[in-house]
Amino acid sequence: MTGANTLRLLHITDLHLYEDLEGEIYGVKTAQTFQATLSRALGSAPGPIDAVLVTGDIAEDGQTATYRRFREEILEAGLPVLCIPGNHEERVQIGEILSIPPLQLCGARRLGAWYVILLDSHVPGQDDGFLVPSELERLERELVAAGDAHVLVCVHHQPVPVGSPWLDAYGLANAREFLSRIEAHGNVRAVLFGHVHQDSDQLHHGIRMMSTPSTCAQFTPRTQRCIMDLAPPGFRWLELLPDGSIRTEVVWLEELRRTERPPDSRQEM
Ligand SMILES: [Fe+2]
Numbered sequence: 001m002t003g004a005n006t007l008r009l010l011h012i013t014d015l016h017l018y019e020d021l022e023g024e025i026y027g028v029k030t031a032q033t034f035q036a037t038l039s040r041a042l043g044s045a046p047g048p049i050d051a052v053l054v055t056g057d058i059a060e061d062g063q064t065a066t067y068r069r070f071r072e073e074i075l076e077a078g079l080p081v082l083c084i085p086g087n088h089e090e091r092v093q094i095g096e097i098l099s100i101p102p103l104q105l106c107g108a109r110r111l112g113a114w115y116v117i118l119l120d121s122h123v124p125g126q127d128d129g130f131l132v133p134s135e136l137e138r139l140e141r142e143l144v145a146a147g148d149a150h151v152l153v154c155v156h157h158q159p160v161p162v163g164s165p166w167l168d169a170y171g172l173a174n175a176r177e178f179l180s181r182i183e184a185h186g187n188v189r190a191v192l193f194g195h196v197h198q199d200s201d202q203l204h205h206g207i208r209m210m211s212t213p214s215t216c217a218q219f220t221p222r223t224q225r226c227i228m229d230l231a232p233p234g235f236r237w238l239e240l241l242p243d244g245s246i247r248t249e250v251v252w253l254e255e256l257r258r259t260e261r262p263p264d265s266r267q268e269m
Contacts, residue, residue: 007240008049012041014215018059019063019069025216026263034073051080051109057156057194067096084105084154085120091124106119108142120135128157129157139181150240151187154191158175162200183207197214198213199212212250226264230259230261232255232258233253234250
């Protein structure tokens with residue numbers, strides 16, 4: 001049970017959907033694992049959910065039809081859905097479909113005692129991420145606009161290393177500028193990211209840095225080169241308390257655990 005003013009958020013990430021329902025990445029039919037993950041989360045929620053956070057790599061193929069189907073499926077939950085783009089996105093197509101209310105693409109949203117800032121780190125044609133000057137300036141403005149609210153920042157690319165050199169080479173290229181801004185304001189409690197296809201949770205200058213498993217396939221944590229993991233799809237619950245503290249839990253769909261390592265079918269990350 002959450003308290004009256006505690007927010008419960010569902011975090012899903014790195015769906016890698018195709019227009020083709022049979023489309024696969026890493027040997028996984030991503031439409032099926034997304035559906036399985038979403039229905040498990042909605043069906044097992046310990047109480048009312050206040051919003052869904054989707055931190056990028058929604059479509060693998062960047063097709064309008066893929067975003068449209070995602071939109072229809074996620075809206076069945078009847079919840080606010082806050083999205084950001086990942087490196088695989090196509091800017092025009094994602095903007096056309098996911099910025100139509102009640103979905104929200106980027107921007108910010110006040111939720112109770114919290115303020116959620118949704119950043120765009122997508123660079124067309126690149127696997128690593130970058131916050132362009134106008135996005136860093138917007139971050140500054142949002143951090144001021146948050147006032148005395150506790151801030152949760154969502155960004156697709158990891159702003160801190162997760163311990164796999166091959167993967168950390170494709171993180172947020174100007175992480176230093178991002179981190180210095182959020183450290184200076186003192187109101188950011190957590191940063192939530194995707195991209196790394198694994199669970200991680202660390203503290204950076206008192207700010208919680210968390211990633212969540214993909215709804216499809218995972219990378220093995222802390223490896224020198226890419227080794228796919230046997231770990232199944234997963235998602236994260238977040239409970240944001242009015243005092244700025246956070247309770248969180250990653251849930252894995254254990255029945256979908258792999259018995260052999262998926263092929264590394266990345267053309268790129
Ligand atoms: Fe991804």
